[in-house]
Amino acid sequence: MDTRGRATVVDLFGRSIPLSSLLDEIPSAVVILSRERRVIRLNRAAEALTGIRSEDAWGLPCRHVLRSSLCAGSCPLRSLSPDTGPTCREGDIINRDRQKVPVRITFSLVCDHEGSPVGFLEVVEDLRILQQLSDKKAHAYSFGNIIGHSPEMERLFSILPGIAQTDSSVLITGETGTGKDLLAEAIHQVSGRAKGPFIKVNCGALPETLLESELFGHEKGAFTGAAHSKPGRFKLAHNGTLFLTEIGDLPLSLQVKLLTFLDDRIIHPLGSTKGIRVDVRMIAATHRDLHAMVREGRFREDLLFRLNVVRVHIPPLRERGDDVRLLLDHFLAFFSSEFQKKIKGFSAEVLDLLLHYPYPGNVRELKNIVEYAVNVCTADTIQRRDLPAYVVEAPRGVPAPAEPAVPSRVASAPEALSPARAVSAEEGWEEVERRMILDALVQARGRRNRAAELLGWGRSTLWRKMKRYGIVGNQNRGE
Structure with a gap:
């Protein structure tokens, strides 16, 4: 070996082979160190990873070349001996461009023919690709704050980004507690209107007289008590998204005004003779069967056609298969962290019970059950005694909610x-x-x-x- 670390391997294949010709063919980064933990050789992969040439690194302490987070404590090389064998650790290194790179390093002791230590070998694996794949996989199982990996949810997640990039009206259907509000906000957040306001109105929470003023606004003196002019939710949502939840509860008189807005994008505040043009994307949601309401004369058919440009249905939890376990683990981790409790999981009995519970309240009910259990749990696993009494006492196969089912498809079905x-x-x-x-x-x-x-x-x-x-x-x- 010369003074710059260029060495040969003697009698390999019956001939003397340059060490570099072997090391450079290894796709992982390899670092050879002396007994003093100074760099002797970097192969090409190590040069590419660190951004430092082997000649420049020669003789430098390992910690100055890899600059690993593993060097902050006790150096893993100190614990190596001929009896212990290699050790593997995960951490980060800082390359020449000052980028933090997640890596897995295998530390090995190099011994001579007599078994005496003569140096060290470090094999460094770049974990960035694995992390990107993991992030991509996780992203495929979620949209906004909604998670799931059942076939129904994966199909839903695959079409939502495209829907979000348009300004078409969206009608979200699904049973109570399935996450319609979360989905509407997620569509807004990934759309071109994300920087604009997201305004939510519950059409069933206010009487008709107040709801009209809340939606369209009013002028001063428009009615008794109107001491000041007030902008409606449509005006507040300008350049953003207006989300009308429980659209099935909207009175027929206001359905006419909403239909007029969808036709010309102009609102008419109470007491005003002049219309106001607003740029608003409309998202509506309901747990009701609007087609049945049309047949009964309780919902305008022409309004349904206007809202139903893009229809998105969120399936009930009982149709989402393994998503129940995914959601149980997700909310357990969330509330354990929120309440600063060290709860490892569910007991086998509790897990079996929760996996077979029908969840008539869907994801909202599941979340509430887990939150309650984490609140009262005093052990490291959720036990039967930690569950709400109605869950423990409920027979398996409780009938589903009486509300009409909505076809689980996007668009008409x-x-x-x-x-x-x-x-x-x-x-x-x-x-x-x-x-x-x-x-x-x-x-x-x-x-x-x-x-x-x-x-x-x-x-x-x-x-x-x-x-x-x-x-x-x-x-x-x-x-």
Whole structure:
């Protein structure tokens, strides 16, 4: 070996081979150190990772070349001996461009023929790609604050970024507690209107007289008590998004005014003779069956057409499969951190109970259950005694909420199939669902594609539930 660390390997393959020709072919970064922990050699991958040439690094202490977070404490090389073998640690290094790079370093002791230590070998793996893949995977399982990895949610997440980039009106449907409000805000946050205001109005929270003023505003003296002019929510949402939740509770008289705005984008405050043009994107949400309300004369059909430009349905939690476990773990970690408790997880009994609970209140109910359990838990795992009494006492297969089902599709879909017979008080949800599947298959003459449409499910959801309930036979798959 010369003074710059250029060395040869003697008698390898029966010939003397330059060490560099071997090291440079290794894709991972390799650093060879002397017994004094000074750099002897960097291979090409190590030069690329650190931004330092091997010749420039020669003779420098390892900590001055890698500048690793692992050097802050006791150097891992100090603990190596011929008896302990290699050790592996994860940390960060700072390259020549002052970038922090996450790495995994394997530290090994190099011994001579007699077993005496002569130096050290460090193999440095760049973890940036793995982190990017992990982040990408995590992003695929979420949109805003909504998480899930069931096929239904993955399909939903795949189309939402494109929807967010348009100004089309969006109608979000789904049962109470599924996360319609979160989805509306997430659409706003990733849209071109993200820097504008996001204004939310609950159409069922105010009486009709106050709701009109709240939405469209009023002029001074427009009615008794109107001592000052007030801008409505439409005006406050200018250049942003107006979210009307519980749109099914909007009175018919205000449905007409909302329809007028959607046609010309002009609002007319109470007591004003002049209209005001506003640039607002409309997102509406409801847990009601608006088509049924149209048939009953309680909702305008033309307004439904205006709102239903893009329809997004959030499936109920009972149709999201493994998302229940994902959400349980997510909220347990969140509330454990929030309440500064060291809770590791759920007991086997509690986990089995929670995985089979029907969650009529959907994700909101699941969140509340976990928050309650973390509040009262005094051990390192959630026990049966930590759950709300109604969850423990509830029989498995509690009937689903009585509100009408909405087809779980984006855009218009056929009406969801209803049970052909009445549901008895003793009959659990699982039996009701099994019967609905059988009725759908009979009505579709065994074609699973058609049966899935009647039920408002995806094909994979139908097939999974058929296997769950043992409904597998020679029905035509309808592929």
